[in-house]
Amino acid sequence: MTSQPRVLSGMQPSADSLHLGNYLGALRPWVQRQSEQENFFFVPDLHSLTSRIEPGVLAERTRKTVAQYIAGGLDPEANVLFIQSHVPEHAELAWVLSCVTGFGEASRMTQFKDKTAKGGADQANVGLFTYPILMASDILLYKPDAVPVGDDQRQHVELTRTLAQRFNSRFGEVFKVPEASIPAAGARVYDLQNPTSKMSKSSESPAGRIEILDSDKQIAKRIKSAVTDAGTEIRFDREEKPGVSNLLDIYSSVTGRTVAEAEEEFAGKMYGHLKVAVAEAVVAEIAPVRERALELLADPAELDRILASGREKARAVAAATLGDVYSAVGFLRAG
Known part of the structure; x- marks a missing residue:
């Protein structure tokens, strides 16, 4: 059993490439601290469905994101590196957590309000509304001590903490209550054409x-x-x-x-x-x-091997946590 702090983080495969802000603000700090922590790094592809995306494009972007994680210096042998949709416990726990989340609580999430303000509520899907609950599931499955996120995700980690505390109070101590880890420097790179806005995969130009x-x-x-x-x-x-x-x-x-x-x-x-x-x-x-x-993208068999190993390690942890959750809420377990 490791005595190192456990950390979980990931970046969505919402573009063909990570950008410099992703690299300097997230990937490079992950790499610099990887020997100091027990790390779970994943590609949250389930979250990508909140926006319309072609299936073949999503799969390719997911593969490219994994390749860039490794190319940036993440050691797949020293870290648990996996794809969110390869671990079904993420979606299963999200349902349980949605049942202990208040509707008003979820509706106050600023990212949902910002995105619906731009595109209109009629264009938003329910997945976008429940996105923070799936994010809470992502986090709580692995019982991390810290979650490195940008400042714009702080509210979602606060909701995660609230749900963990509420679940523990109602059903017994199952979840570790994580802390948000906001990088002190290098966390925000601005758009080269609009330097008052953060560099983003979804920027206009x-x-x-x-x-x-x-x-x-x-x-x-x-x-x-x-x-x-x-x-x-x-x-x-x-x-x-x-x-x-x-x-x-x-x-x-x-x-x-x-x-x-x-x-x-x-x-x-x-x-x-x-x-x-x-x-x-x-x-x-x-x-x-x-x-x-x-080089990694040119060797899909090696990427598949790495992801299979990561899936096995992630599911071992996730399945144990979900088992504790199901027992706590009183589900009749399969014999």
């Missing part, structure tokens, strides 16, 4: 994203075309100079220099100098990850 599977030429072009600000001074000021601040943040995250050191390096220089340096640094960081991901 692909020119605002740096994708892990982009070519070196594409990466450099997008950075060199990034929106900057009035004036010529290269300094960090999120309010007055969001474009330059975003580039400085990216440069700092990729090179390991502090923002203050980057400001000093580019003092008296033009925006073009900053863009060239950021492009070179990002290409140097991302190119090996892209090449390794493409």
